[in-house]
Amino acid sequence: MSTIRSKVLAAAASLTLLAGAGVAAAGSASASSAGCAFTNGCATLRGTDANGSSVAMDAKRQNKTEILIGYPDNAGDGATSFDGVLHYGKGKKTTSYADTGFTLGPNFASIPCITGTPIAATPAGNPLTAGTKTLTVKSTSGTVAVSPLSGNSLTLSGTGGLTVDEQYASDGTSCEAAYTYSVVAGTPTLVTGPDTAHLNFPTSPGSSQFTFLDSDTGGAFTFTGLPAGVSVSDGTLTADTSTAVPGTYTNVGVTYTAPDGATWTATFTLTIAGIKSVTPGAGVAYYTFVYAPAGDWTSQCVTDINGSGALRLLPCTLGKDIGQDFTIGTSNGLLSGSQATVRNLLAEAASPANSYLTDPSTSDPSVPQSDTADALPPGGRQLYVNGTNANLWSWGT
Numbered sequence: 001m002s003t004i005r006s007k008v009l010a011a012a013a014s015l016t017l018l019a020g021a022g023v024a025a026a027g028s029a030s031a032s033s034a035g036c037a038f039t040n041g042c043a044t045l046r047g048t049d050a051n052g053s054s055v056a057m058d059a060k061r062q063n064k065t066e067i068l069i070g071y072p073d074n075a076g077d078g079a080t081s082f083d084g085v086l087h088y089g090k091g092k093k094t095t096s097y098a099d100t101g102f103t104l105g106p107n108f109a110s111i112p113c114i115t116g117t118p119i120a121a122t123p124a125g126n127p128l129t130a131g132t133k134t135l136t137v138k139s140t141s142g143t144v145a146v147s148p149l150s151g152n153s154l155t156l157s158g159t160g161g162l163t164v165d166e167q168y169a170s171d172g173t174s175c176e177a178a179y180t181y182s183v184v185a186g187t188p189t190l191v192t193g194p195d196t197a198h199l200n201f202p203t204s205p206g207s208s209q210f211t212f213l214d215s216d217t218g219g220a221f222t223f224t225g226l227p228a229g230v231s232v233s234d235g236t237l238t239a240d241t242s243t244a245v246p247g248t249y250t251n252v253g254v255t256y257t258a259p260d261g262a263t264w265t266a267t268f269t270l271t272i273a274g275i276k277s278v279t280p281g282a283g284v285a286y287y288t289f290v291y292a293p294a295g296d297w298t299s300q301c302v303t304d305i306n307g308s309g310a311l312r313l314l315p316c317t318l319g320k321d322i323g324q325d326f327t328i329g330t331s332n333g334l335l336s337g338s339q340a341t342v343r344n345l346l347a348e349a350a351s352p353a354n355s356y357l358t359d360p361s362t363s364d365p366s367v368p369q370s371d372t373a374d375a376l377p378p379g380g381r382q383l384y385v386n387g388t389n390a391n392l393w394s395w396g397t
Helices: 004-018 345-350
Strands: 044-048 054-059 068-072 082-105 134-140 145-147 153-157 160-170 173-184 187-192 209-211 220-224 231-233 236-238 247-257 263-291 300-304 311-315 326-328 342-344 356-358 384-387 394-396
Touching: 068 311, 082 209, 134 145, 326 345, 342 345, 342 356, 342 384, 345 384
Parallel strands: none
Antiparallel strands: 044 054, 044 394, 054 068, 082 263, 134 160, 145 153, 160 173, 173 187, 173 263, 209 236, 220 247, 231 236, 247 263, 263 300, 263 326, 300 311, 326 342, 356 384
């Protein structure tokens, strides 16, 4: 490889890197750190295998098509040299929304269960009845006894106070009203009720703010089915301070609960208008490892074979094949000189927790083995990028 042509290509690639591109022109050898192609200044990744032996990344038999193995990391042992080529990829984009308006439907008049006054139970002596509706005892005082505690006809005895809920349904939506009675010798007299508080639906067809109102005070509003990001304050929905994804959301529920426990429920459709913003992510630094025996670049790069996790040398793609892209678990990358984890981007896309460079071998790395034996973990020496965050690697000669 030490030809005039390779040296010229190397010089051009180094100038390209120094200019900030980090890769060589298409068709030439991959770029490298300055000086790698002119001396034996390339390096390799060094770490330990599963058995604790010191190893370095090596192209078996130093052939371009060989698998990558963990080779004994001894001084002057002539393990294969590589060049770590720095690239910058685009970071993940961030999408956000600023809501500009709401539209609600249907209008108040078409909502079941909250139009008109709830049907009142008629105390006609003992028992207390409510037609086909259901009365449920909320509380009693004094000596009042009620049997049963729920039903459309309740038998009373004793003297004191009685509070009941009337439950009924219209078009499948449950409603409730509250009543308070004074009971004397089992005969009820209506004191308050039915609760005349009710839910007022906003009538504006479209606005940056909608407020659901009630004719009572001290109650509470709750909503169901609202998309994440809608600003809610009691019964008010505000568009210009919310960040929900624009679109139409059906069967959104609103419930008003009066202080005495009476409830009114409605459903509506909410249409949200908004502005979409996409923010580019910060550049992501990654490396490709170029096979560079004797300090000369080749066109072969360390590659995760089709996402299998096993590493071998395949033609370089200038970082376009993410199976050739590696990130270093330190802010200074390979230049830090310290130990760090190494991850493969293709493996990370498939399984983030299992994307680290690892040497699963438990055999003696200095004992030669067949390709078949080397490719079978844990006994073999082939390097993989399917490990957990366990192995640490450093970059050096």
